[in-house]
Amino acid sequence: MFKEGDNLKNNRIFLSPPHMSGDEINYVIDAFDSNWIAPLGPHVDAFEKEVADYVNTKGALALSSGTAALHLALKLVGVKEEDVVFCSSLTFVGSANPILYLGAIPVFIDSELESWNMCPKSLKKAFVSMENKGQLPKAVIITNLYGQSADMDPLVNICKSYNVPIIEDAAESLGATYKNKASGTFGKFGVFSFNGNKIITTSGGGMLISDDVEALDKARFFATQSRDPAIHYEHSSIGYNYRLSNILAAIGRAQLNVIEKRIQERRNIYLKYYQELSNIKGITFMPEIKYGFSTRWLTTLTLDEKVTGIQSKNIINTLLLKHNIEVRPVWKPMHLQPLFKQCEFFSNEEKNVSEHLFANGICLPSGSNLTAEEQTHVISCFLNTMPNSGM
Structure with missing residues (x-):
């Protein structure tokens, strides 16, 4: 019997692949x-x-x-x-x-x-x-x-x-x-x-x-x-x-020539993720800054392990290895890189924000050519990886 996502299991869903216009x-x-x-x-x-x-x-x-x-x-x-x-x-x-x-x-x-x-x-x-x-x-x-x-x-x-x-x-x-x-x-x-x-x-x-x-x-x-x-x-x-x-x-x-279309497509992808995942306790999406307009090049979120019961790295590894979905952590801060270990770092007064985002952040597949079926599959796999959705 056919199940949703069966035809996607052997096809990798990439984080942000090229999208040609044809022209x-x-x-x-x-x-x-x-x-x-x-x-x-x-x-x-x-x-x-x-x-x-x-x-x-x-x-x-x-x-x-x-x-x-x-x-x-x-x-x-x-x-x-x-x-x-x-x-x-x-x-x-x-x-x-x-x-x-x-x-x-x-x-x-x-x-x-x-x-x-x-x-x-x-x-x-x-x-x-x-x-x-x-x-x-x-x-x-x-x-x-x-x-x-x-x-x-x-x-x-x-x-x-x-x-x-x-x-x-x-x-x-x-x-x-x-x-x-x-x-x-x-x-x-x-x-x-x-x-x-x-x-x-x-x-x-x-x-x-x-x-x-x-x-x-x-x-x-x-x-x-x-x-x-x-x-x-x-x-x-x-x-x-x-x-x-x-x-x-x-x-x-x-x-x-098609950049405005690509921006709208990526914003629509973000909106779908937000609609399906933002009501889960412990998940916070990257905010759009006041007075700013984001292209949502990548849809990113953080996951509070204490609330969700799972570490972000476990979700990333499960989706990558089990479901062939390219989900990634956010950038590892430069001051944590071996190359720059001797360099000075000035942290945020409230908390070390960059380390917090790296430890808890997830980048979801966000390519402008991501299909509705592929995005639904990503969301389904993400939810199935969570111990409970907290909804």
């Missing part, structure tokens, strides 16, 4: 027909302009990854060896690794429960402490997690009071807004990622954005091996091979 092939064919294959070309130029227009910034630079964009942003604000850089602790390692590329010293800042992003109180505490040591940071990297902007007003005000530039790691939040202003546009530089799991993808790639067009021109120079203007290959400074190819930019242009 990408036409853009790619155009790139082939024009013979603009690599390294650059008209689709790169157009993609940069279209992203800049979408987020209402003066310029954009298409690069090989969001990590490359962060590296160049840090270089542009003058970060050098032994400089201090503040960075969100609850993030992917790609936010912090570029600090090490430049020989600088990461100092990690806790999250707040209201947004899951950088805590203004923790940031202020870090500034006061480091100022007393005579080690004010050269930059602050604020990560906007899971499709949502941080509470930018207090963070911006704190950084302005110390005259320290902000680099916004908006890799996960293209399309999100804060007080109707696009995520990624509050700092000196903003960074987006087009990795395969993002809300739109070029398979791999990133974008550096800024209103400082001259700085972006300098970044463009660095990203093309710092080649001096000469008929021969002349290099007076270190450079990087960071530019996006014309083929990948062609894919990105087709993806950008």
Whole structure:
């Protein structure tokens, strides 16, 4: 006898797979027909302009990854060896690794429960402490997690009071807004990622954005091996091979055309999860910050073991191993990573929020191409894993 979910048992349900619109092939064919294959070309130029227009910034630079964009942003604000850089602790390692590329010293800042992003109180505490040591940071990297902007007003005000530039790691939040202003546009530089799991993808790639067009021109120079203007290959400074190819930019242009649809699809997926699971005692979904608009790139929640009777890691392991459903914990904070074990960390005054979220957080499959049947199956398996729903 057929049971719900039987036809899904052997097919993995992914966390956030790529979702093609179907029009990408036409853009790619155009790139082939024009013979603009690599390294650059008209689709790169157009993609940069279209992203800049979408987020209402003066310029954009298409690069090989969001990590490359962060590296160049840090270089542009003058970060050098032994400089201090503040960075969100609850993030992917790609936010912090570029600090090490430049020989600088990461100092990690806790999250707040209201947004899951950088805590203004923790940031202020870090500034006061480091100022007393005579080690004010050269930059602050604020990560906007899971499709949502941080509470930018207090963070911006704190950084302005110390005259320290902000680099916004908006890799996960293209399309999100804060007080109707696009995520990624509050700092000196903003960074987006087009990795395969993002809300739109070029398979791999990133974008550096800024209103400082001259700085972006300098970044463009660095990203093309710092080649001096000469008929021969002349290099007076270190450079990087960071530019996006014309083929990948062609894919990105087709993806950008459907981003608003993808955002709505992910918000609808979140709403279904919320409707089915939020009334279970001990489950709390990531809130949408006041004055903010989240893309709900990933639907995330926390689970109170004392109330539910089960640890989040047990649910994750059961769904992964037994049901072939890609459910993941939230990011492991950077200050807990072996790579950064010697780095300072400034925690939230109420509780260590980033460690709490890591210990209790769950990311559910949230791809915009998740079918209704697949989502119903995920919810059913999730509920069956709970000792009791508490409903």
